[in-house]
Amino acid sequence: MSEAQAQMSEDDADLAAAAGGASIRTAVVTTGGDYSSPYPDQVLENVLENVLIFLTSRRDRNAVSLVCKSWYRAEALTRSEIYIGNCYSVSPRRAAERFRRVRSVVLKGKPRFADFSLMPPDWGAHFAPWVIEMAEAYRGLEKLYLKRMNVTDDDLAVMARSFGNFRELVLVCCEGFGTAGLAVVASKCRQLRVFDLIEAEVSDDDEVDWLSCFPESGTCLESLIFDCVEFPINFDALENLVARSRSLKKLRVNRFVNLEQLHRLMILAPQLTDLGTGSFSPQDHPIDQEPDLVSAFTACRSLVSLSGFRETVPDYLPAVYPVCANITSLNFSYANITADELKPVIRNCHKLQIFWVLDSVRDEGLQAVAATCKDLRELRVFPIDATEDNVGPVSDVGLQAISEGCKKLESILYFCQQMTNAAVISMSNNCPDLVVFRLCIIGRYRPDHSTGEPMDEGFGAIVKNCKKLTRLAVSGLLTDKAFSYIGQYGKLVRTLSFAFAGDSDLGLKYVLEGCSKLEKLEIRDCPFGDSALRSGLHHYHNMRFLWMSTCRVTRQGCREIAQQIPRVIVEVFRWNQILEEGEKSDLVDTLYLYRSLEGPRADAPKFVNIL
Amino acid sequence: MESIGVEEKGLNLEATELRLGLPGRDKIEKEIISSFNKNKRAAPKSAEDDGSEAKADTKHRDHEAAPAAKAQVIGWPPIRSYRKNNFAPKKAEAEYGNYVKVSMDGAPYLRKIDLKVYTGYKDLLQALENMFKLSIGVYSEREGYKGSEHAPTYEDKDGDWMLVGDVPWDMFMSSCKRLRIMKGSEARGLGCAV
Numbered sequence: 001m002s003e004a005q006a007q008m009s010e011d012d013a014d015l016a017a018a019a020g021g022a023s024i025r026t027a028v029v030t031t032g033g034d035y036s037s038p039y040p041d042q043v044l045e046n047v048l049e050n051v052l053i054f055l056t057s058r059r060d061r062n063a064v065s066l067v068c069k070s071w072y073r074a075e076a077l078t079r080s081e082i083y084i085g086n087c088y089s090v091s092p093r094r095a096a097e098r099f100r101r102v103r104s105v106v107l108k109g110k111p112r113f114a115d116f117s118l119m120p121p122d123w124g125a126h127f128a129p130w131v132i133e134m135a136e137a138y139r140g141l142e143k144l145y146l147k148r149m150n151v152t153d154d155d156l157a158v159m160a161r162s163f164g165n166f167r168e169l170v171l172v173c174c175e176g177f178g179t180a181g182l183a184v185v186a187s188k189c190r191q192l193r194v195f196d197l198i199e200a201e202v203s204d205d206d207e208v209d210w211l212s213c214f215p216e217s218g219t220c221l222e223s224l225i226f227d228c229v230e231f232p233i234n235f236d237a238l239e240n241l242v243a244r245s246r247s248l249k250k251l252r253v254n255r256f257v258n259l260e261q262l263h264r265l266m267i268l269a270p271q272l273t274d275l276g277t278g279s280f281s282p283q284d285h286p287i288d289q290e291p292d293l294v295s296a297f298t299a300c301r302s303l304v305s306l307s308g309f310r311e312t313v314p315d316y317l318p319a320v321y322p323v324c325a326n327i328t329s330l331n332f333s334y335a336n337i338t339a340d341e342l343k344p345v346i347r348n349c350h351k352l353q354i355f356w357v358l359d360s361v362r363d364e365g366l367q368a369v370a371a372t373c374k375d376l377r378e379l380r381v382f383p384i385d386a387t388e389d390n391v392g393p394v395s396d397v398g399l400q401a402i403s404e405g406c407k408k409l410e411s412i413l414y415f416c417q418q419m420t421n422a423a424v425i426s427m428s429n430n431c432p433d434l435v436v437f438r439l440c441i442i443g444r445y446r447p448d449h450s451t452g453e454p455m456d457e458g459f460g461a462i463v464k465n466c467k468k469l470t471r472l473a474v475s476g477l478l479t480d481k482a483f484s485y486i487g488q489y490g491k492l493v494r495t496l497s498f499a500f501a502g503d504s505d506l507g508l509k510y511v512l513e514g515c516s517k518l519e520k521l522e523i524r525d526c527p528f529g530d531s532a533l534r535s536g537l538h539h540y541h542n543m544r545f546l547w548m549s550t551c552r553v554t555r556q557g558c559r560e561i562a563q564q565i566p567r568v569i570v571e572v573f574r575w576n577q578i579l580e581e582g583e584k585s586d587l588v589d590t591l592y593l594y595r596s597l598e599g600p601r602a603d604a605p606k607f608v609n610i611l
Numbered sequence: 612m613e614s615i616g617v618e619e620k621g622l623n624l625e626a627t628e629l630r631l632g633l634p635g636r637d638k639i640e641k642e643i644i645s646s647f648n649k650n651k652r653a654a655p656k657s658a659e660d661d662g663s664e665a666k667a668d669t670k671h672r673d674h675e676a677a678p679a680a681k682a683q684v685i686g687w688p689p690i691r692s693y694r695k696n697n698f699a700p701k702k703a704e705a706e707y708g709n710y711v712k713v714s715m716d717g718a719p720y721l722r723k724i725d726l727k728v729y730t731g732y733k734d735l736l737q738a739l740e741n742m743f744k745l746s747i748g749v750y751s752e753r754e755g756y757k758g759s760e761h762a763p764t765y766e767d768k769d770g771d772w773m774l775v776g777d778v779p780w781d782m783f784m785s786s787c788k789r790l791r792i793m794k795g796s797e798a799r800g801l802g803c804a805v
Contacts, residue, residue, distance in 0.1 A: 116690070116691070116692075117692065118686045199693075228693070232788070256770075284768050284769060284786065382690065383690070386688050386690055386695050415688060440689065442687075442688045444687070499687070500687075525684075
């Protein structure tokens with residue numbers, strides 16, 4: 001894959017530089033100081049730089065950098081956004097040395113399974129070394145997007161004081177910071193346009209009133225998202241902030257903002273395009289008469305995205321009717337509403353493209369969605385009750401309805417207790433544009449509930465018929481056959497997620513040998529062992545990571561892999577500290593393997609062994 | 612049907628049987644679950660015994676207590692914990708007490724107390740006096756707390772700061788989010804409210 005090769009070729013460039021190869025700037029000087037005849041290649045490089053500025057896709061840029069050394073240099077100097085999918089794949093120093101003029105950084109840390117308590121705390125992914133390096137190297141940094149990183153208040157402080165032109169901060173699934181850190185960002189980053197906290201864990205230990213810390217005279221804020229913050233905020237400060245942020249387009253408040261307060265905010269900001277409604281529930285002892293929400297929503301003519309509804313009382317849902325016809329994104333995934341409460345809202349949402357909902361609406365609710373939302377691209381159905389059960393409120397019936405009604409579907413995440421192959425096959429036939437298919441049958445090892453067969457054929461049909469599929473998550477009763485289908489047809493698949501599936505090593509072998517574009521593979525509780533692990537030796541350097549927890553790989557097996565492939569870090573950890581007396585197992589709890597240009601990381605905690 | 616490791620290809624034909632009724636697979640599931648949790652190439656007959664221990668192990672790391680018949684597994688289903696907890700936070704409060712933070716103007720750090728422990732305002736105020744080594748004075752509806760530099764206040768659910776003692780104890784218990792002991796002129800101001 002080009003990313004790996006791009007990293008490999010960087011070593012060539014390092015060697016060239018060490019051997020005295022000239023950089024563009026010194027070229028003129030070393031040719032005898034005659035400025036009238038520049039080094040011939042310099043003209044080409046200048047032209048190239050001017051052209052490359054227009055190239056934004058990182059995959060294209062990686063390809064460009066492989067052409068030759070001169071193109072490599074030109075590309076490195078013109079890349080303004082760097083994307084680091086695994087913070088341990090490259091050191092901050094190395095990244096900063098190659099790319100010197102960066103204005104935007106995307107940095108991702110822990111693998112996704114960390115979200116589900118499968119990774120012990122204090123594993124790593126610290127932002128600190130990155131911010132320290134960037135404070136020196138990227139003084140002009142404007143945008144920072146961090147995902148699953150450990151970010152401390154100190155890190156935020158360094159960031160706030162180092163980048164004078166800083167504009168956008170997006171923290172997704174991050175933890176380690178609190179209100180003190182938020183306050184420093186608010187007060188020091190005077191050019192801040194975007195301040196988004198998405199599914200982040202923010203601590204309230206310091207109890208700093210961060211909303212009061214924004215510039216008094218007015219802000220450039222365009223987006224302020226803090227719906228994940230699980231403690232009260234100073235509402236007066238928020239109201240004041242909204243009033244003096246005339247550019248504000250996106251505002252998602254947390255559940256400590258009630259309906260009356262929301263109304264006040266909406267009156268101040270009818271220009272909003274994206275609104276997170278907080279609790280959407282009235283205060284406990286309403287003093288005044290009910291606020292006129294319908295007028296407030298009517299006034300928001302530009303509103304296209306609606307979310308929140310954290311503690312919603314269905315009586316107030318009709319207030320959103322005025323905006324239904326325009327909205328393209330609706331997140332009801334915290335609203336415990338029935339099909340009857342959903343229908344009057346959804347039947348007006350003809351333009352809806354993204355819909356997140358709780359399974360409290362049942363198959364009937366999904367049928368209503370299918371009947372109206374012909375333009376739907378992304379659907380996520382979350383369970384209210386996450387315990388394994390025989391029957392749940394949504395099933396194959398809902399999935400079938402969606403497949404028949406929403407033919408433009410591109411992405412689906414569906415939690416249910418039971419499913420049939422027929423419904424999944426139906427979706428594979430009706431929704432050819434599917435790029436992401438994630439089906440989670442909560443009951444583990446559940447077969448097709450009408451035929452009793454494994455779910456092999458359903459998932460097989462998905463990989464066969466959905467030619468654009470790049471991401472797949474499987475569940476239910478699955479034999480090695482399902483994996484053979486994935487290996488055979490999943491030629492574009494980049495991300496795979498397996499849990500409680502498969503019969504033997506063959507299953508994983510099919511996948512590792514067949515899915516040539518595979519980048520991320522996360523596996524838990526599957527009977528795959530060392531032999532299967534070996535079958536991926538040819539491919540691991542092309543992948544971002546492989547995660548296997550509670551499988552059948554042994555320490556020895558992992559050690560062999562570590563010895564046989566260079567530039568791949570093999571981490572093994574013990575999570576399950578409760579062992580039986582006298583038990584000695586060579587099986588590892590968790591294997592986390594990732595390619596890296598660096599050696600073993602220095603910040604690994606005690607429970608991590610790097611082989 | 613899945614097998615446990617390469618050695619044990621024992622087909623469990625029951626599971627692939629065609630059924631008209633709802634699948635009743637708990638027993639089989641438990642065996643598989645327990646042997647995976649123990650990560651052993653366990654013989655099926657010992658799985659039952661190991662099963663209960665495995666369940667106990669995983670149970671005390673889980674967010675929710677599972678009904679005994681169904682084993683709860685860490686990180687399954689793959690939903691982020693704040694989503695799982697979103698529909699059960701109130702239950703937690705009922706079991707574990709009603710802790711609120713107490714701050715005092717001028718004090719370097721906060722304290723935390725469980726309101727459930729106190730029988731009424733008198734009890735609470737006495738405890739606060741002991742905790743912060745001060746005297747709070749006598750409450751009167753008209754004049755607030757007379758006879759001292761300090762006044763106990765609390766933040767209610769609506770975010771407003773109220774004087775402790777104005778509402779019935781039960782209402783106070785359910786609406787109090789945090790306490791703050793005010794000092795000096797601010798404290799006196801509260802007593803003279805219109």
